[in-house]
Amino acid sequence: xxxxxxxxxxxxxxxxxxxxxxxxxxxxxxxxxxxxxxxxxxxxxxxxxxxxxxxxxxxxxxxxxxxxxxxxxxxxxxxxxxxxxxxxxxxxxxxxxxxxxxxxxxxxxxxxxxxxxxxxxxxxxxxxxxxxxxxxxxxxxxxxxxxxxxxxxxxxxxx
Amino acid sequence: xxxxxxxxxxxxxxxxxxxxxxxxxxxxxxxxxxxxxxxxxxxxxxxxxxxxxxxxxxxxxxxxxxxxxxxxxxxxxxxxxxxxxxxxxxxxxxxxxxxxxxxxxxxxxxxxxxxxxxxxxxxxxxxxxxxxxxxxxxxxxxxxxxxxxxxxxxxxxxxxxxxxxxxxxxxxxxxxxxxxxxxxxxxxxxxxxxxxxxxxxxxxxxxxxxxxxxxxxxxxxxxxxxxxxxxxxxxxxxxxxxxxxxxxxxxxxxxxxxxxxxxxxxxxxxxxxxxxxxxxxxxxxxxxxxxxxxxxxxxx
Numbered sequence: 367x368x369x370x371x372x373x374x375x376x377x378x379x380x381x382x383x384x385x386x387x388x389x390x391x392x393x394x395x396x397x398x399x400x401x402x403x404x405x406x407x408x409x410x411x412x413x414x415x416x417x418x419x420x421x422x423x424x425x426x427x428x429x430x431x432x433x434x435x436x437x438x439x440x441x442x443x444x445x446x447x448x449x450x451x452x453x454x455x456x457x458x459x460x461x462x463x464x465x466x467x468x469x470x471x472x473x474x475x476x477x478x479x480x481x482x483x484x485x486x487x488x489x490x491x492x493x494x495x496x497x498x499x500x501x502x503x504x505x506x507x508x509x510x511x512x513x514x515x516x517x518x519x520x521x522x523x524x525x
Numbered sequence: 526x527x528x529x530x531x532x533x534x535x536x537x538x539x540x541x542x543x544x545x546x547x548x549x550x551x552x553x554x555x556x557x558x559x560x561x562x563x564x565x566x567x568x569x570x571x572x573x574x575x576x577x578x579x580x581x582x583x584x585x586x587x588x589x590x591x592x593x594x595x596x597x598x599x600x601x602x603x604x605x606x607x608x609x610x611x612x613x614x615x616x617x618x619x620x621x622x623x624x625x626x627x628x629x630x631x632x633x634x635x636x637x638x639x640x641x642x643x644x645x646x647x648x649x650x651x652x653x654x655x656x657x658x659x660x661x662x663x664x665x666x667x668x669x670x671x672x673x674x675x676x677x678x679x680x681x682x683x684x685x686x687x688x689x690x691x692x693x694x695x696x697x698x699x700x701x702x703x704x705x706x707x708x709x710x711x712x713x714x715x716x717x718x719x720x721x722x723x724x725x726x727x728x729x730x731x732x733x734x735x736x737x738x739x740x741x742x743x744x745x746x747x748x749x750x751x752x753x754x755x756x757x758x759x760x761x762x763x764x765x766x767x768x769x770x771x772x773x774x775x776x777x778x779x780x781x782x783x784x785x786x787x788x789x790x791x792x793x794x795x796x797x798x799x800x801x802x803x804x805x806x807x808x809x810x811x812x813x814x815x816x817x818x819x820x821x822x823x824x825x
Contacts, residue, residue: 370628371628374624374628374639375639375642375643375646377620377624378617378620378621378624378643378646378647379646379647379650381600381617381620382617382647382650382651382654383650385600385613386654386657390661392604398604400658400661400662401609401610402603402604402607402608402609403603403604404599404600404603404608404610404613405610405654405658406610406613406650406651406654406655406658407654407655407657407658407659407661407662408610408655408658409655409659409665409670409674409735410655410658410659410661410662410665410670411662411664411665411670412664412669412670412673412674415607417707419707419709419712421710421712431710432710432711432712433710434708434709434710436707436708437708437710443606446606446607447604447605447606450604450605450607451604477710498712500712502707504664504669504672504673504718506667506669506672506721508717509717509718509719509721509722510715510716510717510718511703511706511715511716511717511718512713512714512715513712513713513714513715515712
């Protein structure tokens with residue numbers, strides 16, 4: 367086999383190996399979903415972005431509220447990005463965006479939502495406490511499904 | 526029958542086969558490369574002319590243009606949005622086609638040979654990585670993954686209810702509870718999954734089966750042809766397709782796998798029995814959405 371053919375034959379396999387190595391490295395360092403990033407690992411871990419939940423905690427009236435980003439249509443793309451790879455960097459970036467958004471306490475549902483013109487109780491940016499990303503955990507002994515925290519970010523970490 | 530298929534205008538000469546392969550690939554891209562606004566708008570405009578005109582389809586610069594989109598959205602921006610593994614394969618196959626056209630220009634027979642060897646390597650590495658991935662997941666090796674998947678993923682409900690004698694309504698309840706659980710505003714919430722205890726044996730079987738078949742495919746596609754195991758590679762892949770896709774329907778992955786299976790199974794630039802099988806899979810894949818196992822439970 368001539369050198370040119372050998373070199374060109376290796377481009378795709380080397381790329382594939384690169385993406386596998388990157389997948390394993392980012393999974394360890396930045397909590398990348400093992401199914402993503404071209405690692406081709408496929409069936410393996412229960413933890414995948416489809417079964418992850420990202421959200422933020424908000425302090426209001428001495429209570430802590432959790433806002434699940436799946437329920438906020440405006441955050442769809444950012445929610446997906448942090449569920450795919452909830453790295454500190456991504457959470458920090460999202461934290462700043464969340465602080466710039468208008469939030470509201472909905473008394474009838476007792477939950478925090480995006481603000482609308484008829485909002486009665488606005489949430490100030492200072493009340494936003496933390497971004498959290500959870501994975502689904504399955505306990506085979508009790509058959510119980512629950513959430514387990516993967517990563518979180520509080521504003522104080524911003525330098 | 527094989528001789529008749531080889532006489533069809535689509536497969537008569539190596540040129541015909543290569544151009545048919547490219548045409549099929551463009552159709553696959555037309556159906557599946559629509560992940561975001563940019564691709565949904567631009568890909569049909571780019572792909573349609575290639576599907577229609579042979580001259581354009583075999584132009585290396587045309588494929589370089591398609592490759593730009595594949596590389597940008599599937600290899601560079603792959604961690605920004607939802608890019609499943611088979612989309613990476615789309616980019617790899619596009620790259621292989623582009624390289625083959627640059628290497629051999631108008632010698633389509635040689636381009637076909639190159640695409641054949643690249644398809645074999647891509648399939649081999651995919652399954653090798655999938656096998657490695659399973660050894661990196663303790664919950665897979667302990668069958669926990671399949672205990673969970675069999676009772677939460679609706680694609681598996683037919684087999685779970687039949688083999689584990691689990692009431693399908695309980696499984697549907699699992700699915701509904703899990704869906705609302707993922708939208709919950711309470712991270713301390715939990716719930717108990719029905720039926721996981723009844724299918725432990727089946728889960729263990731699926732675990733061993735998956736590791737074995739994927740491992741065998743990975744090795745048989747990557748080892749040199751002088752090893753006897755390599756001769757059985759198509760048999761393993763056919764077995765995998767037949768046992769996997771009627772249940773775990775991942776059409777995008779199945780279709781690109783069938784495409785690569787087709788290309789790598791050619792011998793002396795002619796179709797083999799396996800090529801015809803993969804071609805059949807390509808044509809019959811829309812049936813993937815047919816609920817075979819649920820239908821089975823309805824009658825038996």
